[in-house]
Amino acid sequence: MGGNLLGPIHVSAPEPSNPSRIERDPPEKATRRPARPPGSHDLSRYPAVYDAAFSWDRSQEARSYLQVAATRIGRKPRSAVELACGTGPLARLWGSWGLESYGMDRSPTFLSRARELGRGTIPESHWRLGDLRTFRLPRRVDLAVVPLDGIGYLVEEGEFLSFFRAARRSLLTGGVLAVDVTLHEEQAPPLPIRNSWAVRLRPKGRLRIDWRSVGRPWGSPPRQWEVAKCSVRIPGRSTQLFWDAHPHSVLSARRLGHLAEEAGGFRGMEVYSEAAHRPRGRMFQPTASGTHPVGPRLICWQRD
Numbered sequence: 001m002g003g004n005l006l007g008p009i010h011v012s013a014p015e016p017s018n019p020s021r022i023e024r025d026p027p028e029k030a031t032r033r034p035a036r037p038p039g040s041h042d043l044s045r046y047p048a049v050y051d052a053a054f055s056w057d058r059s060q061e062a063r064s065y066l067q068v069a070a071t072r073i074g075r076k077p078r079s080a081v082e083l084a085c086g087t088g089p090l091a092r093l094w095g096s097w098g099l100e101s102y103g104m105d106r107s108p109t110f111l112s113r114a115r116e117l118g119r120g121t122i123p124e125s126h127w128r129l130g131d132l133r134t135f136r137l138p139r140r141v142d143l144a145v146v147p148l149d150g151i152g153y154l155v156e157e158g159e160f161l162s163f164f165r166a167a168r169r170s171l172l173t174g175g176v177l178a179v180d181v182t183l184h185e186e187q188a189p190p191l192p193i194r195n196s197w198a199v200r201l202r203p204k205g206r207l208r209i210d211w212r213s214v215g216r217p218w219g220s221p222p223r224q225w226e227v228a229k230c231s232v233r234i235p236g237r238s239t240q241l242f243w244d245a246h247p248h249s250v251l252s253a254r255r256l257g258h259l260a261e262e263a264g265g266f267r268g269m270e271v272y273s274e275a276a277h278r279p280r281g282r283m284f285q286p287t288a289s290g291t292h293p294v295g296p297r298l299i300c301w302q303r304d
Contacts (some may be wrong), residue, residue, distance in 0.1 A: 015100065029218050043230060053207060068176065073142060073302075081143070084132060146180070147277070155248070180277060181299060186252040210227075229241065270286055272297050
């Protein structure tokens, strides 16, 4: 697991007010990969730190995906896969609620922790090592989900087409593909992402997360850097810094819809008023057709 510097983590974490809050700040000019801070650790090797950073109650989010799937299918889904699952928090919730549940991720380190945390709830063989572009499941499912902007880590048009085709292969006829994604305005500068929140560690300690987009977009579809920085402060120990940066796609609703249409095999796209991980109390319903939604949204398609 990459050598967990923290040891066992116990978390008391309030849900962030909006984990994907957007502000209209002018983008920076740099397009090179941001420099990694000296002495920092690779966040992708520390699933316990990542879990602590995203440790708010995910049950509302998990139910939101089931809700939109049931609306399209006409019944409650019986099976689901969490794609780009990390340590599989949604898959584990669905499994505990009686669904046939799967998780897929490209990181063996994160899947190892997913198997550990899901022991007794999800069969070990249901945790699948794979890539969003080429994944396959042992059985087709009712619902396939990509949470928390995970689809944005695809940055070439061909990668999106491969993803939609892989998702179609994984779904039963009439099954639902649902993604949480930040939508940007069509043919306009992207809305830079600026978000920070903090987590209290038990018995003592604090973890702070800073997540932001960096640099001017480039390529087609456009992409820009997203940087995650987690600082961990535990009394009596020096501050630990965990860092990661990836290019992330800048997508409009129209562009994403066209990519799904080109890949084929899905009915029309439906966009919801909020992301599945919306703060409690926020309205959650389909948006009117013909609108141009911007910001964190849940989007779904139904397989032909």
